[in-house]
Amino acid sequence: MSDDLQLVTLEEAARIVGKTPHNIRDYIQRKRIGKYDENGNLIARARNGELRVSLTELRIFLSLVEEGNEKHHWAGLHPELGFHGLPEYQRTKHVHRLHPYLGKFIPQLVEWFLTRYFKADDVILDPFMGSGTTLVQGNEMSMHTIGIDISPFNCLIARVKTAKYDVAKARAEILEVENRVARFSDYLTKSSRVNLSLFPEDRMEHLAQGLLDECNSEYLRTWFAPRALLEMLYYRRLIHHYQHQDLLKVVLSRAVRSSRLVPHYDLATPKTPLPVGQQYWCRKHNRFCVPIDNCITKIHAYSEDSARRIAEFDRLRSDKTVVVIQGDSRKVDLQSALAESPISDRRISGIFTSPPYVGQIDYHDQHIYAYELFGIPRQDEMEIGPKKRGKSKQAQQDYVQGISAVFRNCMPLLAPDAKVFVVANDRFGLYPEIAELSGLKIVEKFHRAVTKRTEQGDDPYQETIFMMTVKER
Numbered sequence: 001m002s003d004d005l006q007l008v009t010l011e012e013a014a015r016i017v018g019k020t021p022h023n024i025r026d027y028i029q030r031k032r033i034g035k036y037d038e039n040g041n042l043i044a045r046a047r048n049g050e051l052r053v054s055l056t057e058l059r060i061f062l063s064l065v066e067e068g069n070e071k072h073h074w075a076g077l078h079p080e081l082g083f084h085g086l087p088e089y090q091r092t093k094h095v096h097r098l099h100p101y102l103g104k105f106i107p108q109l110v111e112w113f114l115t116r117y118f119k120a121d122d123v124i125l126d127p128f129m130g131s132g133t134t135l136v137q138g139n140e141m142s143m144h145t146i147g148i149d150i151s152p153f154n155c156l157i158a159r160v161k162t163a164k165y166d167v168a169k170a171r172a173e174i175l176e177v178e179n180r181v182a183r184f185s186d187y188l189t190k191s192s193r194v195n196l197s198l199f200p201e202d203r204m205e206h207l208a209q210g211l212l213d214e215c216n217s218e219y220l221r222t223w224f225a226p227r228a229l230l231e232m233l234y235y236r237r238l239i240h241h242y243q244h245q246d247l248l249k250v251v252l253s254r255a256v257r258s259s260r261l262v263p264h265y266d267l268a269t270p271k272t273p274l275p276v277g278q279q280y281w282c283r284k285h286n287r288f289c290v291p292i293d294n295c296i297t298k299i300h301a302y303s304e305d306s307a308r309r310i311a312e313f314d315r316l317r318s319d320k321t322v323v324v325i326q327g328d329s330r331k332v333d334l335q336s337a338l339a340e341s342p343i344s345d346r347r348i349s350g351i352f353t354s355p356p357y358v359g360q361i362d363y364h365d366q367h368i369y370a371y372e373l374f375g376i377p378r379q380d381e382m383e384i385g386p387k388k389r390g391k392s393k394q395a396q397q398d399y400v401q402g403i404s405a406v407f408r409n410c411m412p413l414l415a416p417d418a419k420v421f422v423v424a425n426d427r428f429g430l431y432p433e434i435a436e437l438s439g440l441k442i443v444e445k446f447h448r449a450v451t452k453r454t455e456q457g458d459d460p461y462q463e464t465i466f467m468m469t470v471k472e473r
Contacts, residue, residue, distance in 0.1 A: 006055035033057045081448035094312035095161040101131035110137040122349035127329040132158030142318040148325045150382045155326040160250045162322040171307035173242045178303040184234045185296040217372040223273045225293035228259045232295045251306045253370040255298035261291040330405040347415040354423035358399045359391035407438035420468040440468040
């Protein structure tokens with residue numbers, strides 16, 4: 001650890017960064033950098049000549065001061081795991097941004113731990129898969145990956161991200177559907193004679209009504225402008241005529257999410273739809289805006305982008321196995337689910353996962369537009385720690401039982417020396433009990449500042465990565 005910290009005396013630190021020793025002491029007193037002994041241990045008091053500071057921490061802190069982001073740094077946090085200064089395009093590289101998802105961690109966090117604690121050809125499990133970040137990053141690093149999630153839509157996203165494509169064919173289909181919907185939009189707005197020959201049996205004057213007749217969702221009729229609703233329903237009708245149907249669903253879902261009658265700055269958790277054409281003060285654009293009244297704009301924005309991201313990942317991906325399992329991680333029979341896969345006889349080398357936080361997110365509700373649009377069955381009642389159940393003592397205890405049941409269920413397939421990494425904001429101190437109930441022991445804790453979490457503002461918070469091992473059986 002001390003090599004990473006680059007421990008130096010106050011005087012050395014001041015000279016290297018162009019500050020005074022008084023400045024460095026001030027940073028320590030304000031808990032912006034840590035106080036260490038010669039061995040890299042955090043200490044409260046130092047004997048004469050013993051005090052050391054981390055040059056790595058100090059440089060990160062000073063760079064954040066220069067950027068006006070001092071609030072993103074506290075003493076005691078791991079100097080590397082904040083990934084300060086990492087540009088957005090790297091945080092959301094290739095398919096990691098194929099579809100928005102609340103609460104996902106950045107791929108660099110996965111990569112940091114997999115690089116240090118695992119090797120190529122290992123088998124990595126994520127029993128709280130979400131949108132599949134661990135699966136994608138593990139595959140890129142030549143590791144076999146397994147993901148489990150209760151949400152059918154999460155599994156759809158993960159399958160689309162990790163699928164192997166004929167890239168040219170996939171791109172051609174995405175752009176062809178975009179073009180067809182663009183011509184349909186042109187018909188809606190200009191009443192021009194356009195050729196929609198895919199459905200020759202439909203007379204044009206009856207097509208719009210036919211699409212509306214197919215929509216039995218009150219949510220879709222309420223949260224979208226009439227033109228946007230027709231465009232997305234027409235796209236949905238086209239999907240079944242193409243090979244890459246799941247990919248097209250994800251492209252459409254991404255566009256639909258951004259086409260709701262909501263403020264531009266509130267796509268993540270909107271409370272109520274705005275009237276069509278109503279002006280509001282937009283905090284994102286710093287001017288008056290009106291909610292989007294169409295879907296084709298976002299279809300245009302995301303079609304080429306999605307095709308490009310698929311192609312980027314195709315150049316980086318490995319040939320290792322990716323298994324996506326839709327089910328309850330507390331009960332799913334992993335051995336049976338893996339029976340037909342190339343890794344059916346392999347032990348799991350480790351787990352890297354981020355379970356839900358207590359009372360933080362209703363995971364099905366965040367994608368309600370997709371469930372309504374595609375008629376996907378919901379499994380809300382099986383979520384662990386959803387927002388709707390709150391953060392009471394009972395909710396916390398239910399959470400402990402649920403999370404520990406997941407790890408116990410995974411235990412039979414874990415290798416004896418497996419390492420388990422759990423990313424959590426453990427504000428209620430629940431994970432020591434979870435580890436005990438799971439048959440695991442916490443061997444190390446890494447604390448990090450989380451900044452620029454997807455659509456959750458720029459206010460930082462802390463989370464812990466618990467490193468656990470299997471207790472002797």
